[in-house]
Amino acid sequence: MTTTTRILVSSEADDVVGQELFGQLDSVEVIPYDPTTTTLNEHQRQAEIFVPPYRGTNRPMPLMAQMPNLRMVQLTAAGTDEWANEVPDGVVLAGARGAHAGPVSEWVLSAALTQYRQWPALVRFQDEHTWAHRKFAADTLRGKRALIVGAGSIGLAVARLFAAFGTESTLVASTCRDGVHAASEIPNIIQGHHIVVIAAPLNEKTQNLVDKDFLAAMDDGALLINAGRGKIVDTDALVTEVKSGRLRAALDVTEPEPLPEDHPLWTFSGAIISPHSARTVPGTNVLCYEVAVLQIETFLNGKIPSNSARPKGT
Template sequence: MTATTRILVSSETDDLVGQELFSQLDSVEVIPYDPTTTTLDERQRQAEIFVPPYRGTNRPMALMAQMPNLQMVQITAAGTDEWVNEIPDGVVLVGARGAHAGPVSEWVLSAALTQYRQWPALVRFQDQHIWAHRRFDADTLRGKRALIVGAGSIGSAVARLFAAFGAGSTLVARSSRDGVYAASEMPGLIRGHDIVVITAPLNAETTNLVDEKFLSAMADGAMLINAGRGKIVDTDALVAEVRSGRLRAALDVTEPEPLPPNHPLWSCPGVIISPHSARTVPGTNALCYSVAAQQVGEFLAGKVPSNAAIRIKY
């Protein structure tokens, strides 16, 4: 690595805060680029660190092939599954795990409350100018039990928010640790919970984890909340369960994604869908770039960044 490390950072509005934060690191040169371009200029090609944009992260993926000195790719998403198989050999891939805990856990809480307090039904009554007193069945989050699959920063934040509303949580991760069950123990845990929250990353172990068998083990009336990745859930199996009215769901991610206009999930009873927007609130880009700057700082200091993809655990 040269004495001055060159960092290629998007010039889009959401990424300007990243340019500012990276420029505060010692011995770096921040080089802007247009993430819609297909060709880098000579100065941009010399970058050792590549930072895809906050929005539409995958758009400039092909540009990596034009950077012969590339040593690190720092993305602003928490999950690295879409990039991990595209990174050139010898290049470190790093995510922004930790930055999304606040916005995404808030979305999970809002999704649970929206379902329990029957806001979709209330809005439809409002659209018809109907005073629907005692015409809907509301419930409370208090006293419920949630199984949270993914005990990282997002899953742990969800557990804290649920606790504030009087709901208990069981956390599950790949391996057990204090207060966290191992994934191998999960089959015996599913039925005793009112809510299953998915905050795990997508990998070989979690693809189609929530399949027909998993869903059938959930208690009648239980709710699935997916804030992880769409491919973690078997969509056909979920459609069958929610169509029957046995389960409910709140989904920020789907498979396929975007969800086609004619997909049956749109009209399934007891389902609410948001367009992969759980993290999309003001200031999240700054949170992501704050974590990214920390990770780049670790890399420049000769360390393996704590969010390096090879070390990510759910």
């Protein structure tokens, strides 16, 4: 007798594609839900797999307590850190790692070009109707060196894009492997890099990794690009360095987040900030759900999904 697995999937516009893709799996019933609700109906409560929405992923987190048969939580986000301590014991937690490599690496490249080609200054001159020929010093990515902290799909994609612009990359991960340095080596290799890209997940080892000492070791005039998590960077230490003009920054994530209106980072000419939107371009939701389908299919076949965190209580 074939057993039907119930999957709870958001009914919001970005998640309809997820309902369609999950519906193509064998022996699966897709149950829509409103991620703004606080109460599930009896049918929704029977779900064994829970898929939070593409936008505002954390909103329906409390609903897990209403699902007694829950066996898996599948995120459309790359990182699982915000859910890791919230899923019930024994429940598999998996992310959509790999889906964001294209959009996020493109954002990193655009952030680097924006800073090096001085687009913020150009826009300000344009606002003043000023033809700013030779009034600012633009630079090029060619011949630069980038230290990429995080050698997963995003970090590797960033390195490939940088290479096309003549930028040499040094990759760093938690442990060393062929062509990749260990994080413990950062103090010895950080100097000589014009750009430092943070593309690592947030965990106990990476929280506040980019602290006062890390920033002080960066070359004068270097650019810090954070496309990982805000808590990886010590914000106060970064404020000090950017305020002095010694370092520049391009941030898609901050700590705190959202950044308060009166935060000094908003005011620095050496900083550009985007609102945690590096992945937010048309089609990214489809990429995320395509990865999610593979993860859930693996789980339904009795195997461990490649993007899963170890279940709590095991």
